[in-house]
Amino acid sequence: MTKQISPERKKLYNAGLVLIIIGLCLFALPFLAIPIAMTATFAGGVPTSFPTGILAVPVAFVASFIGFALIVGGGAMRVVAARGKAGSGLVLDPEQAREDLKLWTGMAGGIVKDVLNEADINIGGDKTDKVVMIRCQSCQKVNEEDSKFCQECGKPL
Ligand SMILES: [Zn+2]
Incomplete structure (x- = not known):
């Protein structure tokens, strides 16, 4: 029986990626906002639009902080989606973790599979009473x- 990846987990995985991308954009805002604020505020050496220009900096930093949270959250979502709740350590269930990790091993090109097979022996072998x-x-x-x-x-x- 091959374990199918549930659509929910695929959605979660993609949603995690979207969060990371949005997060990266927000995270990069201060690097864009500071030079923009500088040029806007001190255009030609004269403070032209002082309040609006300088206010962009703290706003950008807040956005950056939110962006960082989105990157972390998105990354966590992708881990859960890829490995399942058990594989990510949210649920302590070795049997289920093994099942959930099949997707992960598939992505890793089977490298992890050998390690898991080793681990299985240590856990106590295949105990499935068929x-x-x-x-x-x-x-x-x-x-x-x-x-x-x-x-x-x-x-x-
Ligand atoms: Zn009969």
Whole structure:
């Protein structure tokens, strides 16, 4: 069974990227605002538009701070989206983490896969108790492998 990446997680991943891009733009604002404010305020050596020009700087710094928060938040969203809640450490569930990390290992080109296989041995091996079921020929009821008669219709399996 291959684990499909849920659309929600894909959306989260892309939303994280958008947040980072917006964040980077906001983060860069002071670097743009300071020279703009300088030239606007002291154009030709005369303070032309003093209040508006100089006010752009603190506003830009506030925007920059928000931008930084967006970058961090967007990055966190992408980690959660890529690895799932378990893989990101939000939920402590080794089995689920293994499942969720399949996407991550796919992106890493299978390098992490070997590490995970090693880790699996340390955790305690593959503990999935697989119950083999057999289907009744006459009524299609699924029975346990070792049962001799169908639980539903009683016919021999
Ligand atoms: Zn049956």
